[in-house]
Amino acid sequence: MANLTLRLGAREVAVRTDEGGRVTIDDHGYTVTTISPGVYLVSDDEQRWRVAVADAGDTRWVSVNGQVALVEIDTGQSRAPRRKSAHAGAMTAPMPATVVKILVEPGQTVVEGATVLVLEAMKMELPIRAPRAGVVKSIGCSQGELVQPGVVLVELEHG
Amino acid sequence: MIRRLLIANRGEIALRIIRACRELGIETVAVHSDPDAHAPHVLAADRAVRLGPAPPRESYLNVAALLDAARATDADAVHPGYGFLSERAAFARACEEAGVIFVGPPATAIERMGAKVGARQLMDAAGVPVVPGEAPSDQSDWALAAAASRVGFPVLIKPSAGGGGIGMKVVRERDEVADAVSQARREAQAAFGDGTLYVERLVERPRHVEVQVFADTHGNAVHLFERECSVQRRHQKMIEESPSEALSPVLRARMGEAAVAAARAAGYRNAGTVEFLLEGSGDRARFYFLEMNTRLQVEHPVTELVVGVDLVHAQLRVASGEPLPWTQASLTQRGHAIECRIYAEDPAQGFLPQAGPLLLYREPRGPGIRVDSGVVEGGEISVHYDPMIAKLIVWGETREAARRRAVEALREYHILGVRTNIPFLLTLLDHPRFIEAAVDTGFLDREGDALRALMPVDVPAAALAAAAAHEVVRGAALPGRQSASAVDPFLSLAGWRG
Numbered sequence: 001m002a003n004l005t006l007r008l009g010a011r012e013v014a015v016r017t018d019e020g021g022r023v024t025i026d027d028h029g030y031t032v033t034t035i036s037p038g039v040y041l042v043s044d045d046e047q048r049w050r051v052a053v054a055d056a057g058d059t060r061w062v063s064v065n066g067q068v069a070l071v072e073i074d075t076g077q078s079r080a081p082r083r084k085s086a087h088a089g090a091m092t093a094p095m096p097a098t099v100v101k102i103l104v105e106p107g108q109t110v111v112e113g114a115t116v117l118v119l120e121a122m123k124m125e126l127p128i129r130a131p132r133a134g135v136v137k138s139i140g141c142s143q144g145e146l147v148q149p150g151v152v153l154v155e156l157e158h159g
Numbered sequence: 160m161i162r163r164l165l166i167a168n169r170g171e172i173a174l175r176i177i178r179a180c181r182e183l184g185i186e187t188v189a190v191h192s193d194p195d196a197h198a199p200h201v202l203a204a205d206r207a208v209r210l211g212p213a214p215p216r217e218s219y220l221n222v223a224a225l226l227d228a229a230r231a232t233d234a235d236a237v238h239p240g241y242g243f244l245s246e247r248a249a250f251a252r253a254c255e256e257a258g259v260i261f262v263g264p265p266a267t268a269i270e271r272m273g274a275k276v277g278a279r280q281l282m283d284a285a286g287v288p289v290v291p292g293e294a295p296s297d298q299s300d301w302a303l304a305a306a307a308s309r310v311g312f313p314v315l316i317k318p319s320a321g322g323g324g325i326g327m328k329v330v331r332e333r334d335e336v337a338d339a340v341s342q343a344r345r346e347a348q349a350a351f352g353d354g355t356l357y358v359e360r361l362v363e364r365p366r367h368v369e370v371q372v373f374a375d376t377h378g379n380a381v382h383l384f385e386r387e388c389s390v391q392r393r394h395q396k397m398i399e400e401s402p403s404e405a406l407s408p409v410l411r412a413r414m415g416e417a418a419v420a421a422a423r424a425a426g427y428r429n430a431g432t433v434e435f436l437l438e439g440s441g442d443r444a445r446f447y448f449l450e451m452n453t454r455l456q457v458e459h460p461v462t463e464l465v466v467g468v469d470l471v472h473a474q475l476r477v478a479s480g481e482p483l484p485w486t487q488a489s490l491t492q493r494g495h496a497i498e499c500r501i502y503a504e505d506p507a508q509g510f511l512p513q514a515g516p517l518l519l520y521r522e523p524r525g526p527g528i529r530v531d532s533g534v535v536e537g538g539e540i541s542v543h544y545d546p547m548i549a550k551l552i553v554w555g556e557t558r559e560a561a562r563r564r565a566v567e568a569l570r571e572y573h574i575l576g577v578r579t580n581i582p583f584l585l586t587l588l589d590h591p592r593f594i595e596a597a598v599d600t601g602f603l604d605r606e607g608d609a610l611r612a613l614m615p616v617d618v619p620a621a622a623l624a625a626a627a628a629h630e631v632v633r634g635a636a637l638p639g640r641q642s643a644s645a646v647d648p649f650l651s652l653a654g655w656r657g
Contacts, residue, residue, distance in 0.1 A: 004630060006623050013620075015627040023624040030621060032628035038519050039573065040628055042621040051625035052573035054518035060629065061518060061575035062622040066585045068578065069618040071626045096514045096542045121542040122512035146542075149515075 006060075007072035089137070089156035091128050093147040097121035102143055104154065108136045116154050119147070134158055160479045161185050161236040161260060165229045166204070167250075168240030169219060170533035171549060172455075173200035176238050179471035188232045190225060192218035194541055199533055206232055213543045219243045222250055229259050236260035236478060242545065245454040248273065262478040264453045268425045272451040276319040276357050278425075282448045285424035287417045290436065290447040292359035294319070304336040306358045313363075316340060318347030319355040324394045326350060329361055362447065364599040365436040367391065368403050369452075370418035371462045373473060374427045375483045382415040383466050384492050386432075386458055390587065392510065392603040397580070398587065399458035400497045401465045404558065404596035405440040414446055421451060430474050432456050457500070457550065460531060464496035464554040495561040496554045499569065499584050501532075503546040506583035506611055512546040515539070518576035523568040527554040527561075540577050548579065558596065562588055582614045 004015045016024040021032045023042075033041050035050060042049045051064045060071045097119035104116045110130045119126040134156035141153050164180055165188040166173045173189060177200065180187045189204030194213050201207045208228035211217040218224070220243055229237055237254050239245035245263065252266035263269075272278045276294040283289050292314075293306040307314045307330060316339050318326040326346035328339040340356065348354035366389045374380035387403035388396045406414070418433040434449040459470050473484055503513040520536040532549030534540070540548065551568055555561030566588050569581050587610060592598050603610075 002631065004627050006626060008618070008623065013623055015623060017627050017631050021628060023627050025620050025623055025627075028620065030624040032624055034632065036521075038629070039521065040625040042624050042628075044621070047621075049619060049621040049625075050571065051622050052519050052521065052575055053625050053629040054575040055629075055633070056516075056518060056576065060626045062618060062626050063573045063575055064618055064622045064625075066570045066572070066581050067615055067618050067622075068575070068582065069622060071623060073626065073630065094511070098542070121514060122544070122546050126511075 005074040007074070008069060089132070089134060089158075090152045091116060091131065091154045091156075093119065093128075093149050093151050093153055094126070095121055095149050097126060097147060099141050099143055099145045099147060099153070100125065102139060102141070104136045104139070106136050106138060110134060110136060110156070117141075128153060130156060132156070160481075161262075161475055163188060163232065163234045164236045164238055164262070164475070165190065165208075165225070165232065165234040165259075166200070166238050166240065167219065167225050168238070168243055168245075169195055169198060169200055169544065170547070171531045172240040172457075172533070174203055174533050175531055176240065176471055177203045179469065179475065183472060183475055185475065188228065188234050190219070190228050192543070194539075194543065199535055199538070208232060213541070215243065215543070222247075222253055225250075226253060226257050226259075229254075229257070234259065236262055236475075238262040238474070239454065241454050241457055246273065246452070260478050262429065262474050263455075264428050264431060265426065268427045269453045271425050272453050274319060275317065275450065276355065278450065279357070279448070281424050282421055285420050287421045287424070287448045288446060290359040290362060290449075292357060294357035298355060300337055300340050303340050303356060303358060304333070307336050308333060310358050310360050313361040315359045315361045316343045316356055317359060318343060318351060318353070319357055320347065320351035320353040326356075362436045362438050364601060365438055366403070366405050366440075366598075367396075367434065367449075367600050368405065368414070368437045368446065369432045369434040369456075370414055371456075371459070371470075372418050372422040372427070372431050372433055373470075373477070373483060373485075374422050374429065374431075375477045376428060376480060377482045379483045379486075380419050380422050380427070381483060381485060381487045381490060382418045383462050383468065383470075383490055385411065385414060386456075386461050388458065389598045389600050390593070390603060391600055392607060396458065396500065397502075397603070398497065398499055398584070398593075399461050400495065400558070400561070401461045402492055402495065403437075405437055405444065407442045407444075409442055410444055410446070417446070417448070421448065425451065427451075427453075429477050430455050430459070430470055457547075458498050460529060460550065460552040461496045461498045464529065464552060465492050465494060466490055467493065494554055494556050495558040496552060497558075497561045497565050498550055498552045499565055499588075500547055500580075501549045501551060501572070501574070501584075502580045503540045503548050503577045504580055505578035506580050506614065507578075510580070512542075513540065513577040513579075514542040514546075515577045517574065519573055520575075521571075521573040522549070523551070523571045525564075525568070527564055528568050529553070548574065548577075559594075562594065583611065586610050586613045 006013045023030045054061045100120045101118040115127040137155040137157040163186040177187045187204040189201045189207045210224045244250040248266040248269040251261045254261040295302045313331040316328040326343045328343045330339045344354040371383040386401045388399045390398035432452040435446040438445045504510045522530045529552040553564040
């Protein structure tokens with residue numbers, strides 16, 4: 001038997017797993033068997049679902065009937081330290097992209113919504129805007145650089 | 160017959176062409192950029208040549224590198240696929256001059272159909288209906304405004320060069336013309352280096368119906384019926400189907416004849432598509448020439464399934480000098496086919512393109528289901544190229560049978576690691592307007608937000624049960640297990656199943 005906590009958006013769900021592929025969520029029982037690696041048949045007394053699951057760090061991608069969701073998993077035993085989430089003054093890359101233009105410099109005051117830099121990915125320009133007013137504390141990328149998602153591009157501090 | 164073909168493309172279309180070559184006994188040469196060195200199309204070909212770094216202009220658009228690759232591998236023909244260099248007359252000409260067969264139309268035909276104003280005049284002269292409009296040789300604001308008044312409002316101001324909706328302006332009233340003209344001219348100049356404009360009557364709520372044509376070097380030209388591609392978002396097609404529910408047999412025959420006339424007027428050879436705007440439906444509908452795509456189309460499998468032909472085989476035969484494998488009388492439509500383009504994009508975030516690893520990738524299978532893809536599980540969707548992952552093409556006896564087959568296939572299409580438009584496609588396929596085949600080209604741009612709001616938000620709790628079970632299978636939640644990779648999922652599951 002093992003207890004897990006899963007997070008789906010703002011929702012937190014306690015899950016118990018038992019022998020025989022039994023999984024209990026909110027007193028509701030499911031039986032899970034493997035169809036192929038990463039793809040499972042989930043059944044309760046009335047219905048069956050075919051669900052695919054894949055790992056990305058502490059996140060599990062799941063898909064069922066064409067719907068996809070990201071589930072955060074907490075096993076109760078901290079395996080890897082959680083990635084430090086960027087604080088409110090940090091602007092991060094939403095996807096792998098090339099830095100086309102940097103429009104600010106350290107020390108510069110910016111207003112909320114000001115475009116601080118422009119990324120380009122898949123033939124599309126993507127302006128990155130200041131989430132609030134502040135002073136540019138640091139710039140974590142250079143023009144022409146290929147940046148990965150989550151990388152802090154520009155950090156703001158309160159002016 | 161062509162002996163060795165270089166495929167100047169990547170992804171699903173390169174694989175599609177490689178398969179056709181194998182079936183015909185033609186050797187294949189793949190080309191690739193650095194990040195594509197181990198891409199599926201490279202691994203599938205008989206030989207592979209590196210072109211250059213990731214950016215397309217240094218790799219897949221690099222004409223000199225492609226011709227060098229053809230020479231170095233002693234290839235006697237080049238297939239451009241779609242996109243990249245497929246509609247660059249200069250590339251077709253460079254191949255011709257290098258003594259390499261270009262699997263496509265002659266450079267002159269690409270040029271003729273590439274200049275919009277010239278193509279319009281050519282079609283008009285050949286008796287192909289064009290949208291009423293004027294292309295004044297006097298390009299002054301005054302002359303364009305006068306032309307707009309003669310055509311009658313509302314009008315569309317369009318650049319002669321280019322496409323993709325860039326520089327196109329809808330003008331509903333006379334006093335809006337001056338602003339629209341200067342803006343369109345500026346945008347066209349910036350995008351295409353040519354600010355020439357023309358004026359057309361605005362066709363309101365048109366359908367996009369295109370006709371597949373094919374011509375050989377022996378004077379034969381046929382059409383292979385229509386595809387309807389009205390489901391598009393900002394000129395990007397999302398779903399294509401054949402036949403079109405909007406065509407009566409009489410109209411279908413007239414459009415087919417017009418498309419063949421268009422191909423003949425252009426001096427066309429090989430596979431091409433004549434795009435029409437359709438106003439209204441049934442026998443009273445009117446159709447107008449929009450443009451000609453001088454290449455194999457993304458959506459060509461729709462025609463292959465309904466007509467029962469292999470367009471790439473035919474391309475290779477015709478490029479080798481053989482006559483067309485069909486006569487017009489031998490071609491018929493049977494059943495209904497629907498293609499859904501699967502894009503790496505997040506419909507919940509304004510269709511923002513996505514890049515990342517394909518952590519899990521399982522295609523649907525079954526009767527009447529075809530998936531043309533150029534990716535594998537464990538591969539990567541790159542930021543450098545088009546975000547199209549695959550095309551799902553289904554065939555059914557009726558439109559409704561095909562629609563349901565598409566829905567079921569999408570429901571069992573598992574793609575994890577990047578967001579895709581599958582949830583949006585499912586919402587669209589179940590929408591009453593799609594079920595009734597009552598969609599015009601502006602539908603998605605008008606109703607897209609409403610459709611997105613219809614996408615289900617929550618996954619069933621069963622998905623969480625699977626995620627939890629997955630933890631047990633990979634051993635992460637079992638005491639004493641440190642590394643997931645040390646656990647054989649089948650072994651642990653066998654014990655776990657009880």
